[in-house]
Amino acid sequence: MRNLIILSLLFTIFLTGIYGCQKEEIDDQKPIIDLTDEDTFPLSCDTVYFGEPFTIQMSISDNKELGSFNISIHHNFDHHSHSTEVTTCDLWPVKSPVNPFVLIQDYSIPSGTALYQIYQILEIPLSNENGIFDEGDYHFFISLTDKEGWSTQKGLSIKMLQR
């Protein structure tokens, strides 16, 4: 009997260990990319045109402090990857790239900011030294961090066309 008491005592200690352990407060919240604002651009399936500027408009926020963000645009002619949005757009048939457009750009966010409105004008050239850029399906990919190193990614399918 004494044995059973010892056993159940140890058992209780263990259960307390499992469920009762409260950690001290740390920031465990990821930053948020909000695509629900009326002015948000681009959204999935939007179109941008070569040779014309367009404005990225998104609101981003964090519970404590934002870090930085990066925007990249790359082709999706092979339908390869990472749409993180639920909507599916009509994709053009799979094709081989010849001279696809690539853009990678880092942006800093003023320190101490928890809520930020991205308003970034991007100049998209018509061509480079290899000729005019390929039209078709592209990915618009945004990666956002907060100061603690948590991150959020959004990948949007867009069309890039020559006008």
Added chain:
Amino acid sequence: MRRYYLLIVILGLSYMANSQTFTLKGTVSDDLGMPLPGATIVLNPSHFGQATDANGNFVFSSMPKGDYTLEITYIGYVAYKQLLTINKSMDMHITLFPVRQTLQEVVVTGHLTDPAHKENSLTVDVANTAFLKQHMGGDLMKTLDRLPGVDAMSIGSGQSKPAIRGLGFNRVVVVEHGIKHESQQWGSDHGLEIDQYAIERVEIVKGPASLMYGSDAIGGVIDLKQSKIPEPCTAGGNVDLTANSNNDLIGGSLFAYVRKNRFYFTMRASVADYADYKVPADSIDIYSFKAALHNRRLRNTAGEEQNIHFSVGFVEKHFTNRIFMSVLNNKQGFFANAHGLEPRRVDTDLHDAASRDIHFPYQEVRHIKIVNKSDIFRENYQWSAEVGYQQNLRQEWSNYVNHGYMPAVFPDTLPFDADLERAFDKYVLSGNTKISLRPFQNVESIFGLSAEYQSNTIDGRGFIIPAFKQFSSGVFTYWNYRLPNNAVLQAGLRYDAGFLHTDAYYDWFESPKGEGSDEKIFVQRASELDRSFSNISWSVGYVATLRDFDFKVNLGKSFRMPIAKELAANGVNYHHFSYEKGNADLSPEVAYQIDFGLEWQSEKLAIGLTPFGTYFVNYIYLNPGFEHDRLYGNGNQIFTYSQSEVLRYGGELHAHYAISSVLRLGIIGDYVYSLQTSGDKKGFALPFSPPASLLLNARFEPQGTKTFVNPYLSMDFRLVGNQNAIVPPEEKTSGYQTVNLALGTQINWNKQSFNVALQIQNLLNAKYFNHTSYYRLINVPEPGRSFVLNITIPFNKSLNN
């Protein structure tokens, strides 16, 4: 005067009588009649001790007449004790039986009372063949996952890597035939290249064991043994057959041996082939995107494995020399809808056509190992030496995707295949030697040397670590002082030195140097780097037994040399949206740890507690910063290797209670807490911290019959807590409960015996997530209900007829 003469004569006679000595010799074997080499024999009160030789023999020559206690111990076996009156020379045959009635049902574990166990004042768990068969999982680590404080970090259903008390990767050393297993331990998608059919015994050292095993053993050691040597003039073997209903695995292994007198030969061939594994979900929630599954199978996680082993041995009374050779091949698909964290659109028609085929992305590994092991067993010393050669080739294949500034069309002028994402080719040469002496009756001392050289080349379109060469060596000594009343005091000291050289690396494609600039460059990702390291580690321990209580304590300093990845990584891990950057200035990781072991045993009840506390002076971890990088990181978040102070504590609990001779209840629990106390992530935990878990077991072993020997029915109820102690980029993981059933027996039929073990894993088909799984971050649940069947058919023949 005559009286004095008489006295002298009497004294002289009694002296002569006393000086008459005898020889005590004997053989120690297990319950199947196999000799047990390395069993510890102690003859008290003389404190004479020795270990059995390769044939299980021992000899105590020149023993004075008297009463003695003979104690024989072998880890995992019930200790043997006998009172002896030596008044003539004797030859004994002693059989040791595997530990059955005590903690084995919960977990096969060594006992603190066991002097062999006392060789290490750290916590040691042992799993034998019976345990491995009864709990067989998809790979060795999944099988061992049931042990307290041991976790499998799984990559699909057929591969995983070890973690001990929450430390894994390069912080756990796996040893096979005495040689450290070397592959690409640092990789999150790397699995352990070990054939679980070939393992006879596993000894797991929990806690820092750098003293005996060198750098990397900072978290613990998994020591895999194939120590049994066939008896003279016998031939035999066994056939293992395994099937798993979840991933439709069909596997098997054929083992055969033959021994004449001094030479023996063994061979083993194992195969496994499995399909995509089933999860209790219709879709996988990758971020907010729902990837639909076909027939609830995790697309493209099929795999196959082919292994072959040979060993040749020469066995003399006091000397053995054995050569072990093995080639392991495995190929395993990665979940097609996501490569790491990166979601992929897939050709569902191609992937769903068959569940056993393996398409892109997949990995292929070949591991070759040749080890020569020599042992000398003498009454007053034992010497052992191992020399090993290993080659590990690992390739990751996936469709070419032009990430970042890579060309849209793969040029045909490059020396590697467009679809070869990464490859690592490693050559390793290692050697150890060790001698155990008994300079005094109560003292055992060990002196050892070890050295290892690695050369690692890289290939493929992706860059994460540079090619490197590395040399490390160590010298150590370890002392055991046997105090009266069965207590043991231990102390050890070790010195290590090593160096590492990394090669320079340039991208194979051009990137635009600056924003708005037309200039293009081949980015240099690694420069030549030379670092050298040295360290002194030590440990002190004390083991004591007081009536039913056993107590041990160990305090030690351990260390780990930084690896090439930590020093010189400089590339994008697209699977994790991370740009991983090494830090050439890292210093060797140093940890101080205190370990306790407490065990109390009575006839019906046994309880053991093994708490520990660790302080890392400078734990090396991959720290996710808040910045992004364009040129080197192609727009990904920068993760930099950094060092911080870390505090860890926790422990394991195990207990069992025998309700009756046929029914037993058991508990296994483990808990780890970790906290970074300095640096950028102060206040956070460490990545891959296992949640607290508790396993409740009931085991029923009815009386067998002539046909059904040792039948058992066992049920595990596993209760796992939430894991909320996380660090970026991890996700919190909710707790879960699972039920596993196991039943089996040995069947004797027509002079042939069969061992049958059936398991039903995840009986309730619960959907749950494993915090330490590779696929956790993309919300892939663990496998659903599986029926696992293992049949072993032994065969043997005496060659004397």
